[in-house]
Amino acid sequence: xxxxLTPAERREMGxxxxxxxxxxxxxxxxxxxxxxxxxxxxxxEFLEKDPAWVSKNLSGPGNWTLRTIGAFMEALNGHIQxxxxxxxxxxxxxxxxxxxxxxxxxxxxxxxxQAIEIKAQVKNDVVLIYQHKYNKRFVxxx
Amino acid sequence: xxxxATLSELEIAGDLVRFTPRKGLASKRGLFMTxxxxxxxxxxxxxxxxxxxxxxxxxxxxxxxxxxxxxxxxNGGGTGAFIAQLDPPPPDIWELRVTEPRPQxxxxxxxxxxxxxxxxxxxxxxxxxxxxxxxxxxxxxWTDAMYDCKTQWDKILPGTTPIAGHLxxxxxxxxxxx
Numbered sequence: 001x002x003x004x005l006t007p008a009e010r011r012e013m014g015x016x017x018x019x020x021x022x023x024x025x026x027x028x029x030x031x032x033x034x035x036x037x038x039x040x041x042x043x044x045e046f047l048e049k050d051p052a053w054v055s056k057n058l059s060g061p062g063n064w065t066l067r068t069i070g071a072f073m074e075a076l077n078g079h080i081q082x083x084x085x086x087x088x089x090x091x092x093x094x095x096x097x098x099x100x101x102x103x104x105x106x107x108x109x110x111x112x113x114q115a116i117e118i119k120a121q122v123k124n125d126v127v128l129i130y131q132h133k134y135n136k137r138f139v140x141x142x
Numbered sequence: 143x144x145x146x147a148t149l150s151e152l153e154i155a156g157d158l159v160r161f162t163p164r165k166g167l168a169s170k171r172g173l174f175m176t177x178x179x180x181x182x183x184x185x186x187x188x189x190x191x192x193x194x195x196x197x198x199x200x201x202x203x204x205x206x207x208x209x210x211x212x213x214x215x216x217n218g219g220g221t222g223a224f225i226a227q228l229d230p231p232p233p234d235i236w237e238l239r240v241t242e243p244r245p246q247x248x249x250x251x252x253x254x255x256x257x258x259x260x261x262x263x264x265x266x267x268x269x270x271x272x273x274x275x276x277x278x279x280x281x282x283x284w285t286d287a288m289y290d291c292k293t294q295w296d297k298i299l300p301g302t303t304p305i306a307g308h309l310x311x312x313x314x315x316x317x318x319x320x
Contacts, residue, residue, distance in 0.1 A: 001159070001161060001183070001203075002162075002164055002200060002204070004184065005196075005197065005200070009197045012197050013197045016198070016201045017204075020201070020205065020210065024210055024211040027211060027318075028211065055221075056221075059221050059222020059320065060222045062241055087165070088165075088166065090164075090166030
């Protein structure tokens with residue numbers, strides 16, 4: 001499905017990914033600082049924003065800009081590290097167990113389905129087309 | 143039949159569509175969607191397309207599947223939660239909250255297993271109206287959308303009970319409370 005995005009959507013998706021990565025990183029540091037004793041009031045005082053603004057921005061990345069990221073990073077006494085790697089060199093390892101099982105089961109069921117296809121063609125002269133769609137997905141079209 | 147086999151069979155039959163992250167990125171959680179939802183996200187004349195919300199919805203799906211930070215609400219409230227359990231009836235319905243752009247969108251779903259959801263339908267937040275059942279203000283549109291979720295689930299997964307629980311960890315391995 002992500003492969004079907006238009007170039008414009010992909011560009012905007014890229015922006016959302018960057019923003020979300022920054023938001024996630026800031027929120028994780030905020031959670032650490034909270035455990036260390038930093039309060040939201042202190043945070044809002046440093047940011048010179050009212051507590052409602054701080055609360056709203058920590059609850060979602062919707063309005064985040066580079067300015068927001070930088071301000072929170074300083075307020076939390078953080079240091080930013082950015083790494084952009086080629087997607088083709090990403091190898092995050094295996095999927096979680098459920099997807100592994102799906103891949104195996106899908107393969108097995110596909111083999112069974114192929115057997116059904118032959119039978120159907122002989123008896124009913126029905127043509128079934130099997131094709132890959134998305135990753136490792138087998139879709140049956142009549 | 144195991145859940146894995148059931149979902150695989152439905153996927154092969156074209157009744158469910160699996161959301162996969164970009165190649166190279168692992169799936170840390172799972173998300174399947176119904177064909178009507180897939181259509182609602184893909185069709186050029188859909189409400190989602192009209193509001194140019196597809197990328198935002200897919201981004202939330204990607205956040206879920208790739209195991210990024212997920213804030214959760216167990217009581218339907220929780221400003222800032224990406225996923226929230228809704229007050230019954232019907233039971234065990236959840237919403238994925240797409241809070242941008244305006245209008246916001248809500249994707250209704252159920253957990254078939256821990257870290258694994260089946261998403262069934264999408265609505266704009268505007269058309270849903272008030273949500274809270276505790277204040278007796280829940281709109282008919284909310285109830286209808288939740289029952290639509292249940293109906294689609296029952297149609298595709300008859301006899302399969304969504305998982306239930308009171309703790310966030312009953313549903314999601316790693317999450318933060320909103």
